[in-house]
Amino acid sequence: MKIPNRLQPLIDNGLIDSIICQLKSGKEAQVYMVRCGENVRCAKVYKEANQRSFKQAVQYQEGRTSRNSRRSRAMQKRTRYGQKESEQAWLSAEVDALYKLAAAGVRVPEPYGFVDGVLLMELITDDNGHAAPRLSDVIFSDEQALEYHERLIGEIVRMLCAGLVHGDLSEFNVLVDQNGPVIIDLPQAVNAAGNNNAAMMLERDINNMRDYFGRYAPELLSTAYSKEIWSHYEKGRLKPDSTLTGQYTESSFTADVDGVMVVINDALEEELERRRYAQEQLEDK
Numbered sequence: 213m214k215i216p217n218r219l220q221p222l223i224d225n226g227l228i229d230s231i232i233c234q235l236k237s238g239k240e241a242q243v244y245m246v247r248c249g250e251n252v253r254c255a256k257v258y259k260e261a262n263q264r265s266f267k268q269a270v271q272y273q274e275g276r277t278s279r280n281s282r283r284s285r286a287m288q289k290r291t292r293y294g295q296k297e298s299e300q301a302w303l304s305a306e307v308d309a310l311y312k313l314a315a316a317g318v319r320v321p322e323p324y325g326f327v328d329g330v331l332l333m334e335l336i337t338d339d340n341g342h343a344a345p346r347l348s349d350v351i352f353s354d355e356q357a358l359e360y361h362e363r364l365i366g367e368i369v370r371m372l373c374a375g376l377v378h379g380d381l382s383e384f385n386v387l388v389d390q391n392g393p394v395i396i397d398l399p400q401a402v403n404a405a406g407n408n409n410a411a412m413m414l415e416r417d418i419n420n421m422r423d424y425f426g427r428y429a430p431e432l433l434s435t436a437y438s439k440e441i442w443s444h445y446e447k448g449r450l451k452p453d454s455t456l457t458g459q460y461t462e463s464s465f466t467a468d469v470d471g472v473m474v475v476i477n478d479a480l481e482e483e484l485e486r487r488r489y490a491q492e493q494l495e496d497k
Contacts, residue, residue, distance in 0.1 A: 218257045218330055219244065227327065228255065235343055240399060245335060245343065253324065256331040258303055258399075306399040307331055309376055316374035317452070318367055319394045336387045336394050347393065347424070348383040357428035364393055364421050365437055368414070370452045372445055376401045377410050381417035383424045404445070411442050436460040 213231055215223060222228045232245040232252065244255045303326075310323040310333065322334040336344040352360065364386065371378060378401055385397035404410045415438035426433040435458035443460065444450040 216242070216244070216257060218328070219246070219255060221328055222255070222330060222332075225327075227325070227332065231255075238397075246332075248324075248332070252335055254321065254333050254335040256306075256333065258329045258331070302399060303329055305401060306397075309398040309401040312374055313371060313376065313395075313398075316370055318370045318374065319392070320398070321394065321396060336389050336396070338388075339390050344387040344389045344394070346384055347386040347388055350388050352425070352428045354429045357425040358432070360393060361421060361425040361429070361432055364395075365418070365441075365456065366452075367393065367395055368418060368421075369441060369450065369454060369456075371395075372404055372414065372441065373450060373452050375404050377404050377407075377414045378417050379413045382420045414438055414442055432458075 213233065215231055219228060219231060223230075228246045228248055230247045232247060235243040235245055235254070237243075241256050241258045244257065246253055246255045307323050307326040310320050313320045314322060321336055324332040324334070326332070338344045347360075368378070368381070378395065378398065380397065380400050381395070385395070387394045387396055402410055402413060404414075407413075418438040418441070422432050422435060422437070437456060437458050439460040439462075440456055440458065441450065444454055
């Protein structure tokens with residue numbers, strides 16, 4: 213097949229020997245099966261910003277900071293330089309997440325490097341060595357659905373313990389190899405502690421898994437793992453081996469709004485009085 217322009221430099225530099233075929237073309241990247249020496253791997257070629265249909269929404273970018281203060285300020289101000297740096301941060305987000313999650317024991321493709329907008333990583337295969345199917349392409353029995361759901365909840369917990377939330381998890385970005393589910397597509401992964409939308413995204417990810425496996429095991433539809441997991445996380449009690457029940461009871465505690473308003477109004481009156489006194493002192497001089 214014709215060599216894509218973005219892959220030619222990797223071939224020229226000996227990182228890739230040949231292109232076998234294109235595996236898929238998605239909203240933010242094209243994925244190819246490539247040969248690297250004796251190994252067959254995966255090359256994810258990210259599309260240019262103006263060609264991607266997946267928007268770099270603010271809710272995903274929040275919490276992504278640069279160690280360089282000049283870059284951080286430029287990214288916040290959305291200058292031309294800042295936009296370039298934001299684009300680079302977006303492109304490197306997936307490889308950073310893959311290395312971090314792999315180290316935490318999460319089942320993700322092993323990354324081999326990131327060069328000029330191309331991510332080289334492990335090719336996930338089935339029993340016959342072919343590209344592994346997506347979760348959406350697999351039919352489950354009730355028992356298998358319960359098992360896979362439990363395993364993916366475990367992966368989500370390990371991700372959160374590593375400080376990340378996938379942010380776009382569904383049956384379309386989980387592959388199934390001979391050992392079970394493998395989570396893919398992480399360019400939108402968010403910092404759990406630094407993103408105000410993390411709890412909402414975690415709930416959406418978990419509910420997507422619940423709804424998918426609930427087609428095969430309806431008993432899952434009444435579970436509430438997201439709130440239970442986030443509650444443990446907020447309290448600093450979440451661990452990779454935490455025991456979960458799938459049940460969660462909302463707190464019955466009612467905030468004393470009137471009492472809080474009294475305290476706020478008292479503080480406001482004290483501040484106004486302080487300012488009046490300061491003004492009087494200036495006028496007496």
